[in-house]
Amino acid sequence: METEEQIIEVAEDVKRSGAKFLRGGAFKPRTSPYAFQGLHNEGLKLLLKAKQATGLPIVTEIMNPNHLDMFNDVDIIQVGARNMQNFELLKELGRCNKPILLKRGLANTIEEWVMSAEYIMSEGNENVIFCERGIRTYETFCRNTLDLSAIPALKSISHLPVIVDPSHATGLPWMVEPMSKAAIAAGADGLMIEVHNDPKNALCDGAQSLTPEQFDNVMGTVRRYAEFEGKVI
Numbered sequence: 001m002e003t004e005e006q007i008i009e010v011a012e013d014v015k016r017s018g019a020k021f022l023r024g025g026a027f028k029p030r031t032s033p034y035a036f037q038g039l040h041n042e043g044l045k046l047l048l049k050a051k052q053a054t055g056l057p058i059v060t061e062i063m064n065p066n067h068l069d070m071f072n073d074v075d076i077i078q079v080g081a082r083n084m085q086n087f088e089l090l091k092e093l094g095r096c097n098k099p100i101l102l103k104r105g106l107a108n109t110i111e112e113w114v115m116s117a118e119y120i121m122s123e124g125n126e127n128v129i130f131c132e133r134g135i136r137t138y139e140t141f142c143r144n145t146l147d148l149s150a151i152p153a154l155k156s157i158s159h160l161p162v163i164v165d166p167s168h169a170t171g172l173p174w175m176v177e178p179m180s181k182a183a184i185a186a187g188a189d190g191l192m193i194e195v196h197n198d199p200k201n202a203l204c205d206g207a208q209s210l211t212p213e214q215f216d217n218v219m220g221t222v223r224r225y226a227e228f229e230g231k232v233i
Contacts, residue, residue: 003046004046004049007024007047007049007050008050010050012053012054013195013215014056014215015056017215017219018219019056019215020056021057022059023058023060024043024046024047024050025060026044026061027063027064027067029061029063029080029083044071047060051073051075059075059076059077061077063080063083064089068096074098075099076099076100076101077093077096078101078103078131079102079103079116081103081104081106081133082106084103084105084113085116087116090120093120094120094125095125097125098127099129100120100128100129101129101131102128103131103133103165104133104135104147106135106136107136110153110154110157113150114157114158129161130150130160130162130163131163131192132150132165132169133164133165133169133192134146135147142169142170142171143172144169146169146183148179148182148183150162151164151183151188152186155187161189162187163188163189163190164179164183164188164192165193166179166180166191167192167194168208171207173208173209173210176208176210177221180218180222181221181222181225184225191222193210193215194208195215197212
């Protein structure tokens with residue numbers, strides 16, 4: 001998410017392809033302090049303009065509990081991998097009335113992940129969605145190792161929905177389609193896929209992003225898999 005024109009164009013493209021939500025990073029936690037860290041409040045305004053233009057509900061990440069008032073018009077609040085065990089943030093989100101998308105930490109166990117969800121729910125907010133986004137292992141071929149076994153594991157011990165982010169998990173756009181199909185087959189309730197209309201010049205995560213045309217092709221394939229599994233994508 002970089003300009004109003006860019007985010008609205010992408011939002012319109014992904015909606016035509018069947019996307020049900022629009023996720024954009026207004027606040028971007030980055031390993032390097034010199035990397036692009038989002039447009040902050042201006043980024044939130046751009047997401048809201050895209051929502052107004054397309055009707056797509058928006059999802060974006062919160063990093064600071066003091067920012068919660070800025071998220072009044074956000075539909076789903078994301079907790080990123082690096083904040084999965086930010087317990088004060090989780091407790092504060094447990095006191096709000098918005099769905100929370102809880103990403104798995106870089107090297108956290110399933111039990112730790114579930115306990116993070118419990119931190120939110122114990123404060124009264126039971127609208128939590130798990131998001132598997134890959135974990136850090138000794139394998140370096142992909143950006144992370146996508147743990148699809150987490151899907152049936154979570155389904156066996158929790159009533160909460162589980163979605164998968166194959167873009168961040170693999171870091172490779174050509175792996176998004178096969179990993180999406182595998183996620184649906186493993187029981188995932190949804191997918192989070194990165195899309196950019198000019199990935200080579202994206203300020204963040206361009207290397208793992210699909211173009212709108214690639215996303216449309218992936219959606220066509222994944223939708224058939226989902227229909228076979230009795231799901232709606």
